[in-house]
Amino acid sequence: MNFLQRISLSGVLLLMSFPAFAQTSSQEEPSQKEIQDTVRAEQYFADEINFTINPHGVKSVLEGKNQNITLVDVRAAKNYAEGHVPSAINLPFDKFSRFEGTEKEFPELRKDGFNYVYCYELGCNLATKAARKLASLGYPVKEMKGGFNAWKDHNYPIEK
Structure with missing residues (x-):
């Protein structure tokens, strides 16, 4: 065996000794x-x-004047006041996390239609947590993916 063959064989044996390369x-x-x-x-x-639901789906529902939805913005009140999806109610997550499901607490929430929740952005999980809580209390719910930032990125109307 010549020098190059020994080096090649040594290299193959070395590679095979690493678990990532072994089958x-x-x-x-x-x-x-x-x-x-x-x-x-x-x-x-x-x-x-x-x-x-994506922002386009929410916009389509809003344009259809569907009365069986409530749009829920779980961002802080300050952020909601600076701009939100038209017709959305503000239910900041810190208040929402204590919600026990009585209609008296948040009468805008619907059990006879959908509640679409959103938060800040795609990486925000407050809307996911809110959606889970609503579902556990018997409220039909969907999460708007991408949050308010995705809504703005589509240049959809904003209410203040």
């Missing part, structure tokens, strides 16, 4: 846990489709 049976066949995770992932994405 293992777990890379060839998914484990039962991985298969179960794909089932959970499928359900998650189906739920995301069913329980989210």
Whole structure:
């Protein structure tokens, strides 16, 4: 074996000693846990489709003058006052997190139609938390993906 062949063979053996480069049976066949995770992932994405709405969808609903929706802005009152989606009510998350589901607390929320919630931006999870809380209390709900920033990015009308 010449010098170059020995170096090549040494390199191959070295690479094979690293787990990232070695083929293992777990890379060839998914484990039962991985298969179960794909089932959970499928359900998650189906739920995301069913329980989210994009800004365009909200705008279409508003243009249709649908009376069976309440738009809920969970941002701080200061941010709401600076601008919000037309007809949205302000229910700041700090107040909302204590909501127990009585109609007296927030009479604008609907059980006979949808409540669309939004917060600041795509990375904000306040609307997700609010939507989860509403759903747990029996309120039909969807989350507007992208929040108020996505609404503004589309140059849709803003109310003050």
